[in-house]
Amino acid sequence: xxxxxAGLHLSRxxxxxKALFSNMVAxxxxxxxxxxxxxxxxxxxxxxxxxxTWARRLGGILTKKPEKRTEEERVRVVHxxxxxxxVVRDRDAVMKLFEEIGPRFLSRHGGYTxxxxxxxxxxxxxxxxxxxxxxxxxxxxxxxxxPKGKGAGEAKAxxxxxxxxxxxxxxxxxxxxxxxxxxxxxxxxxAPAKSAATMKRAxxxxxxx
Numbered sequence: 001x002x003x004x005x006a007g008l009h010l011s012r013x014x015x016x017x018k019a020l021f022s023n024m025v026a027x028x029x030x031x032x033x034x035x036x037x038x039x040x041x042x043x044x045x046x047x048x049x050x051x052x053t054w055a056r057r058l059g060g061i062l063t064k065k066p067e068k069r070t071e072e073e074r075v076r077v078v079h080x081x082x083x084x085x086x087v088v089r090d091r092d093a094v095m096k097l098f099e100e101i102g103p104r105f106l107s108r109h110g111g112y113t114x115x116x117x118x119x120x121x122x123x124x125x126x127x128x129x130x131x132x133x134x135x136x137x138x139x140x141x142x143x144x145x146x147p148k149g150k151g152a153g154e155a156k157a158x159x160x161x162x163x164x165x166x167x168x169x170x171x172x173x174x175x176x177x178x179x180x181x182x183x184x185x186x187x188x189x190x191a192p193a194k195s196a197a198t199m200k201r202a203x204x205x206x207x208x209x
């Protein structure tokens with residue numbers, strides 16, 4: 001029985017399993033999104049959130065420049081970095097964790113990642129999942145449209161109503177002009193009609209020519 005033994009073996013030795021988890025957590029911190037099997041995603045999520053918590057616990061120290069930190073704050077940063085390196089062996093990923101990812105989740109207590117289930121893998125039909133970091137509050141604020149000021153909205157509404165009123169006034173002027181009665185022109189004097197005898201004589205004369 002496996003009582004009080006957290007984690008899965010995944011049919012690997014201890015060294016292989018630790019290296020696998022370390023590399024995948026480093027990839028998650030570097031690219032902020034990885035695609036793997038659902039079982040691995042659940043195990044990596046546990047380790048990744050633990051590493052992010054080490055960075056988040058520093059609080060406002062992360063927002064300070066290194067030269068402005070006190071001696072005690074520097075000691076705390078070094079300790080947190082060493083604890084994160086126990087899980088993540090990639091130093092570049094750890095530096096990104098403390099410089100970018102940690103400050104993003106200062107006001108969040110847990111739940112830094114999410115798992116999205118995907119289609120099965122074609123080869124062995126293994127259930128796949130997408131493990132990614134959730135966007136921070138700054139990213140959400142940047143993605144939302146910024147509401148405009150009240151004065152600008154009122155001015156825009158006024159200009160729109162004025163344009164509508166002007167558009168409505170134009171057709172009325174046209175209808176008034178169209179409704180005005182047209183002046184009929186009086187016919188001029190007509191030429192005297194020729195008699196039938198005159199037309200008959202003219203026809204004979206032409207034929208005789």
